[in-house]
Amino acid sequence: xxxxxxxxxxxxxxxxxxxxxxxxxxxxxxxxxxxxxxxxxxxxxxxxxxxxxxxxxxxxxxxxxxxxxxxxxxxxxxxxxxxxxxxxxxxxxxxxxxxxxxxxxxxxxxxxxxxxxxxxxxxxxxxxxxxxxxxxxxxxxxxxxxxxxxxxxxxxxxxxxxxxxxxxxxxxxxxxxxxxxxxxxxxxxxxxxxxxxxxxxxxxxxxxxxxxxxxxxxxxxxxxxxxxxxxxxxxxxxxxxxxxxxxxxxxxxxxxxxxxxxxxxxxxxxxxxxxxxxxxxxxxxxxxxxxxxxxxxxxxxxxxxxxxxxxxxxxxxxxxxxxxxxxxxxxxxxxxxxxxxxxxxxxxxxxxxxxxxxxxxxxxxxxxxxxxxxxxxxxxxxxxxxxxxxxxxxxxxxxxxxxxxxxxxxxxx
Ligand code: NIG
Ligand code: FE
Numbered sequence: 001x002x003x004x005x006x007x008x009x010x011x012x013x014x015x016x017x018x019x020x021x022x023x024x025x026x027x028x029x030x031x032x033x034x035x036x037x038x039x040x041x042x043x044x045x046x047x048x049x050x051x052x053x054x055x056x057x058x059x060x061x062x063x064x065x066x067x068x069x070x071x072x073x074x075x076x077x078x079x080x081x082x083x084x085x086x087x088x089x090x091x092x093x094x095x096x097x098x099x100x101x102x103x104x105x106x107x108x109x110x111x112x113x114x115x116x117x118x119x120x121x122x123x124x125x126x127x128x129x130x131x132x133x134x135x136x137x138x139x140x141x142x143x144x145x146x147x148x149x150x151x152x153x154x155x156x157x158x159x160x161x162x163x164x165x166x167x168x169x170x171x172x173x174x175x176x177x178x179x180x181x182x183x184x185x186x187x188x189x190x191x192x193x194x195x196x197x198x199x200x201x202x203x204x205x206x207x208x209x210x211x212x213x214x215x216x217x218x219x220x221x222x223x224x225x226x227x228x229x230x231x232x233x234x235x236x237x238x239x240x241x242x243x244x245x246x247x248x249x250x251x252x253x254x255x256x257x258x259x260x261x262x263x264x265x266x267x268x269x270x271x272x273x274x275x276x277x278x279x280x281x282x283x284x285x286x287x288x289x290x291x292x293x294x295x296x297x298x299x300x301x302x303x304x305x306x307x308x309x310x311x312x313x314x315x316x317x318x319x320x321x322x323x324x325x326x327x328x329x330x331x332x333x334x335x336x337x338x339x340x341x342x343x344x345x346x347x348x349x350x351x352x353x354x355x356x357x358x359x360x361x362x363x364x365x366x367x368x369x370x371x372x373x374x375x376x377x378x379x380x381x382x383x384x385x386x387x388x389x390x391x392x393x394x395x396x397x398x399x400x401x402x403x404x405x406x407x408x409x410x411x412x413x
Pocket of ligand 1: 081
């Protein structure tokens, strides 16, 4: 057999368990590591996985030596706000003076200031800016990324943001998954009629579907933003129209968003810093993935992080994401999040790798095509310049990616 490519001399090949359901509890704690490994690619797909010893007899057009480095599936970032206008460095000072995140929003800053900047940006400007952020993400090992709208809060700008994601999806080799987050904040003109705004966002679901602009919907369920009841109305309407569901829930106050997301069969429920024990138990008996965002807790200057240990030990599935956005988590670097998961969420290296590969793929409904390396799968992988898989979360704040491949083609080095 003649292969297109052979990757050999792999010190450690990270092989997350392939599974039709998210890895939960004990399964999430295990990770298969193949030492002195090799694999071959044909027509962009994994065609052979074996030991380095056996690789010597194989023929391939292109032979790459991984030089004893670590190789993993391409990372999956299942929660980002990739497309937005402007930036909010001015808010750092307000934060230093002690003004809480929700108060900045209440005063018309925060998300609402990014909404104003996004409305003012042309589609071309947004494409250019988001492309730059996307390239940074790819350079850090991401080959699948979810991107949300939510800085429009009106038809024209929400659709503009979603179209930008569609353009990027057709120009970049990586997999992009699009989410409509119309109910991300309450526009000032709807302050007294939040339910009318929810109806307005529901009215966009048909056109978004017709233009194939999003697979998922999301809502920011929080005190002073959208209530549990408003979230239920929006999510149920979206479910009826065939969207997958996601939710920003229990981030600052315990409103019971985790329970709601599970009861509606959401693919993920995200943040969960304030999730209750009841919510955590509900998660464990479901296939809804808890997407934890420790970068946001860090960036908001808080000391209390999501209870990852409790969620995993109770039997829930955890994924990790950057939450990349211009206000509460200004980084595209998923590797930093892996370090925060080790240091602040007390997750093990095995759990962390599962959380940025197989479980992250489940959190965006892409487990059939992303997050694992297995025969017949697209060869999306990263060669890491590290000696062991435990090393990545340990050495924090820098980029350990050596080269990034999608469908067997190098897209970054
Ligand atoms: O996930 N919590 C709400 N939305 C984003 C922040 C967006 C922003 O501040 O611009 C989040 O943290
Ligand atoms: Fe977010």
